[in-house]
Amino acid sequence: EQRVRQYLHFCREERPFGVQLFGSEPATMAKAARIVAAYQPDFIDLNFGCPAKKVVKTGAGAALLSNPDRLQAIAEAVVDAVSIPVTGKIRSRWKIPNRKTLTGQVDEMMIEIAQRLENSGIRAVTVHAVASGTTQLRSDQSKETHGQKIPYPNNVRWAAIAKIKKAIRIPVIGNGGIWNANDAKRMLDETGCDAVMVARGARGNPWIFSQISHLLCTGHHLPPPTWEERKKVILTHLALTLDFYGESQGIRVFRRHLPFYLKGLPRSTNLRSKTGQLNDVTTLLKEIEEYFDALEQEQ
Incomplete structure (x- = not known):
């Protein structure tokens, strides 16, 4: 039940x-x-x-x-x-x-x-x-x-x-x-x-x-999401997943979703490899934030 x-x-x-x-x-x-x-x-x-x-x-x-x-x-x-x-x-x-x-x-x-x-x-x-x-x-x-x-x-x-x-x-x-x-x-x-x-x-x-x-x-197209918008949604998804499943299971569940958010983005291969086995939420948050902050600074 x-x-x-x-x-x-x-x-x-x-x-x-x-x-x-x-x-x-x-x-x-x-x-x-x-x-x-x-x-x-x-x-x-x-x-x-x-x-x-x-x-x-x-x-x-x-x-x-x-x-x-x-x-x-x-x-x-x-x-x-x-x-x-x-x-x-x-x-x-x-x-x-x-x-x-x-x-x-x-x-x-x-x-x-x-x-x-x-x-x-x-x-x-x-x-x-x-x-x-x-x-x-x-x-x-x-x-x-x-x-x-x-x-x-x-x-x-x-x-x-x-x-x-x-x-x-x-x-x-x-x-x-x-x-x-x-x-x-x-x-x-x-x-x-x-x-x-x-x-x-x-x-x-x-x-x-x-x-x-x-x-x-x-009849018109919306502009693609900005790097800041992408980061915000990813972090919100992570927070909701942790809240629903708890930290231990939640981070494992979220790791299955993160590659789809990152696929095709500039230099995301390194981030995917770094986060693929991470079990520490603080480190995961840091890696995601630093990646998108770097993309914003390049604009």
Whole structure:
């Protein structure tokens, strides 16, 4: 129960706040949804798209895309179990067992699944437009984002979002391949989806949300964050992490985030190597502050 409370902790400033669940048994999922609902989130999201082996081998996550009947039963059970809105997340394609390649028929199956979710009372569907089971990256294509070279997967398929949007009446949220504000606008324009979901594009780049919002509202781009703004956000992230987890665990958790903030920044390799194993908060703070102070002085 303590771990559940930690997972479900949120601040009122974070609303609307949702909790995502995955599982393979309708009754168990309904019970989990009732437990979660007691913490008063704004909605519950059902993850039918997770490709992680430890999830798929239990019959949950993306494995349910190969079992539409069970997927629908789970959706119906959760919708009936709680009074708050329930949403669902799927992938645009999934490598069906015993098939060596993905085929066009899979697109039609995902449309059927989206329709089943709508008929089950699901209030919105997120479509992750990257096919699971196809993780190859094209080495000749990358995207420059905030000084970072981001691999551009050859399996991002936004057209599938547009197909599903046309097939159902509930809101469709597009996901996959959004690394900056331009990507978000292009997805909305090309697919007609109702909203976009940012995932890895936000790692080390929390400004992406205000940048997207500003572009969509004004048609103009926000300037990139200054060195001082970057430092302030990193240190705030560190402080919040330490407050939430405690110093010992918190510094280990934060060390996983710091490289994403630093990736692509001038002469950050040395700082990453220095801080990679640090367990002393005072030293970590000193290294971060000195690095960004030096960048400011160079301007």
